[in-house]
Amino acid sequence: MITNKPFTFDRVVRLALAGGLIWAAVRLLDHLSGALLPFAVALVLAYLLDPAASMLQRRFKGRRGPAVVLTLLGSLILAGLALWFVLPVVTAELSHMGRVVANFAGDSKLAQAAAQRLPPDLWQAARELLQREEVRRFLTSDGLLDVGKQMAAYLLPGLWDVVAGAWQAVLALFGLLIIALYALFLLLDFDRLRGTWLDMIPPQWRESVRTTVDEFEDGMRRYFRGQTLVAGLVGILFATGFALIGLPLGVLLGLFIGLLNIVPYLQILGMVPAFAMAVLQALEQGLGFWEAFLPVAAVFAVVQALQDLVLIPRIMGRQMGLSPWVILLSLSIWGQLLGFLGLLIALPMTVLCLTWWRRLMRREYDS
DSSP states (O other), X not given: OOOSSOOOXXXXXXXXXXXXXXHHHHHHHHHTHHXXXXXXXXXXXXXXXXXXXXXXXXXXXXOHHHHHHHHHHHHHHHHHHHHHHHHHHHHHHHHHHHHHHHHHHTTOHHHXXXXXXXXXXXXXXXXXXXXXXXXXXXXXXXXXXXXXXXXXXXXXXTTGGGOOTHHHHHHHHHHHHHHHHHHHHHHHHHHHHHHHGGGGSOGGGHHHHHHHHHHHHHHHIIIIIHHHHHHHHHHHHHHHHHHHTTOTTHHHHHHHHHHHTTSTTGGGGGHHHHHHHHHHHHHHHTOOHHHHHHHHHHHHHHHHHHIIIIIIIIIIOSOOSSOHHHHHHHHHHHHHHHTHHHHHHHHHHHHHHHXXXXXXXXXXXXX
């Protein structure tokens, strides 16, 4: 780092101490990640729901409590309705894929058609993949339940292995209740902290901290909330498009591509499984490969056009908070350091680190 200040012994010691404190903080977060994970999930939810709660608060003439309760109830109702409509469709898709996998494993007409129309190496690799036990177990009616149990085990480490059977379902509901309570209390405190948090800072640091927090909030508002909304809408568009063309696992794949879109343009990676499903559709329905490929390509083209021409200009504006490579790198680094907790806090921590670094550089060069 080239600055106007010389690297004196005192400055080197302070930098070393700062680096040591950062390392200790990361190690402490890693050690406490199991306990902090429900709080981190609730904090992300509270941050995403705060604009809706603030809007309702103005309708309720400044009363925060009813606005927060109504926001959480509305969110739970919307989530429940989404599960009500999506879960049966995804379960049916998984059951259908389970039957297809069973046909591939035997000497069925589908397996014979695949052996004739696919290159031998590709057919052999696909058959070995579909015959793996974890793949066949996921493509059953209990596949989503197993995924839900694994997520609950992540959210409630240390307790999940103690119970079994029906008690695991009770513990999963208990974990969701804890997250909901965290989100409730955080939303209730957002309005109070917004007006009093500067009083907790020593007077000589207040202006610097306030400016840093304002820059951090601006970066988070421009990227985190906006891109999350864009990713959700893109996932719905892909799921709808794939369902309309009858793509196997279309709804589940569309929602997964929307999740990938948290990192802009990473949904391009979803083309690989999408065209693989198109190959399966062609074999199953006796279509030509191009007849199956073209509708999938059309869905990608239409959704990409809607994203670039409608969603991003209206939701994100012209400015983006972070470059895609920065987002992907931050997810990789924080995920490696702290696991699932790192993935949740990767973008906020990256925005905070970049804000602090820019301010440090300005102070170094101005002095």
